[in-house]
Amino acid sequence: MIEIPSIQWFPGHMAKTRRLIQESLKLCDLVLEITDARIPQSSRNPELDRWVGAKPRMILLNKADSADPKATAEWIEYYRDQGIPAIACDCRSSKGLNRFLPTVKEMLSETLEKRKKKGLIGGALRVMVVGIPNVGKSSFINRMAGSKRAKVEDRPGVTRGRQWVNISSDLELLDMPGVLWPKFEDPAVGEKLAFTGAVKDDVIDIELLAMRLLGYLRQEYPQSIEERYKLAGTNYQELDEYDLLELVGRKRGMLVSGGEVNTERAAITVMDEYRSGRLGKITFDRPVKQGEQTDE
Incomplete structure (x- = not known):
């Protein structure tokens, strides 16, 4: 397996991001986790589930145009079985992103109904955007924002390192800094991150x-x-x-x-x-289905 050099800025950077996420959860209605469709499992920070807790979650499988379509379909089914909606997309071309806002509204229909009963009509839904570096968070936010530029706004809950981005009257995104984790327990994870360029070639x-x-x-x-x-x-x-x-x-x-x-x-x-895609559409992670787990 490929041995990935240690990440020198941990644990400070990761600890700061964890605090930002946990402090910001109360400001948001939903957490959007962006992953790389070629390595859906290996491009997820394993700490994130614990950080986010019970907050509603959606997964965006970015770069799906470079991934094996059969494997992507398996991952979407896998997440659906866990109660997590997942969308395959390509943020560079916007393919698949038209399904994002309708899915958010469907997931938060109860929240919208409660607001309506209280007379709170017209307020934007707030979505926290998380993901490790290089999975395409910036591409997603820029595509959703169109010509608008992300900027830090002077409002409660906004500190250095996170940005509110107004997408429309219906939607605001909270962009969080991407962060890796301190140690790849499974060397294959580091290897797959290296395949896709998430780890720089000059250290490998x-x-x-x-x-x-x-x-x-x-x-x-x-x-x-x-x-x-x-x-x-x-x-x-x-x-x-x-x-x-x-x-x-x-x-x-x-x-x-x-x-x-x-x-x-x-x-x-x-x-x-x-x-560059000349070897075809390749996926390196496959979901482990129920009953396939091996005994420790």
Whole structure:
């Protein structure tokens, strides 16, 4: 597994974010958690469930256009079974975002009805937006806000590090700072964050990362690398991960003097082609369904 370097700004940054979230919950009607549809579980802060408690929750599976549609459907069903509505979307193109506000209103229909009975008509629903860095929180807020720019407003409950964004007369978003967590208990989580670029490549061995990616794709999406790197007719399924990377480099003609493969160049190519979508729609996390949990 890929070993991710320790995050030096923890625990101060995370502790501050936890306080901000817990202090702000009383100001909000609902919590929107944005995740990466390619790694729906690995891109969730495991502390968030405890921080948010019983507050109504919705999940936005962003970057769904780059994820395996079958896997995304499985995740939406998985969250629905937990009582959490989930929407697949792509915040860069706005695809799927038209379902966001209607879902919020449906989830908060009782709240809206109570306000109506009290004569409180016209007040905006307030949604807290949370998520780890690089899952697309800014893209979501900018898309929802249109031409409006996010700004800090002079109102109770707003402190440095969080911003109220007026979307419409119906909706206000509270943007919270993104934060990772101190230790990846499962090394595979750090690996998947690295695949998708949530962890910077300059702190990771790029060849090792590409080897692990090729190993995963060979097992779960063999057609993606077989077609892209013309591996049909080879023994690529039997090779170790380094030899597989070397084979890819050889197929691409990435040779140096003596006929050896430039594996660093091959690794960079593999990662670039995955992240640009040329290896297809890939998902690295699958939901564990009831009855599939293994005994400790």
